[in-house]
Amino acid sequence: MNYFELYNLPEQFELDLVKLKQHYQTLQKLTHPDRFATASEQQKRMYLTKNAQINDAYSVLQSPISRGEHLLELRGVELASEQDTVGDVEFLMEQMEWREALEDADSVEALEKLVADNHQVLAQQEQAIAALLLNNNEQDNQSAAQELRKMKFMIKLASEIDTKMDRMTDS
Template sequence: MNYFTLFSMPEQFDISIDVLKQRYELLQRVTHPDKYASASEQEKRIYMQKNAQVNDGYHVLSSPVLRGEHLLLIREIPLANEQDTIGDTEFLMQQMDLREELAHANTIDGLNALESSVTESQAKYIECISQLLHENTKEQSLRAGIELSKLKFLIKLASEIKTRKHTIKKS
């Protein structure tokens, strides 16, 4: 299923999240199973499936990583695997440094500073991915896949920072 088509959005990485939300709400109203309570069982099933596709599509298109991966799949570009990312020693060293900072950060201020740094890095990766996917060549799309894998690492790290901040606040 092409979620860009489902939401009448252009097949590109940069989309308007506001437009996506508007179209999601419209599609939710049109496909919501409660609207078809008096329909036949087969029709109910069909609208339930359509509603699930709308929910899945919104989830995918609202996430930069999932949206990028979806775009690559539509372009029939294989997704990068962990080995592609591991080959980038500079990125690995950067990740090791960030993980060490997280391990040693014992204050909210320290975690906030680390979180800010990771957020800044995420924005840089998103911009890079946007540029690569905009070019729409096989080579650039393959590179975008590798950058998406790196972005996943940063998103996971950001989640771990939030968890750590929550833990420290409870203490």
């Protein structure tokens, strides 16, 4: 299913998230199961299914990673696993540096710097992915897929930084 079509949005990486939310709320109202309490069982199941699709689509389109992956899938790009970033020696080295920096961070200030650096990298990755996905060609689509895998690492790292920060501030 094409979630962009479901939401009547252009098939592109950069989306107006306010517009996305407005479409979501409208579609939710139109398909909410409570509206069909007196409908036949078949109609209830149909609207329940449609409502679930709307929820799934919103979840996918709201997330830059899921949105990018969905767009690539629509373009017929087979997405490799996160393990494929292992072939990128430069990124593997960056991952190790990030992990060491997180391990060595022994103050809230050090963690806050990691958070700021991480946000900067994520913003750069998002811009790079958007630029790559503007061109619908094989090379740029493959490069965007690679950047999405890297972005997954950075988001996971952000979560680990937050966890360490929470532990540090709770003690």
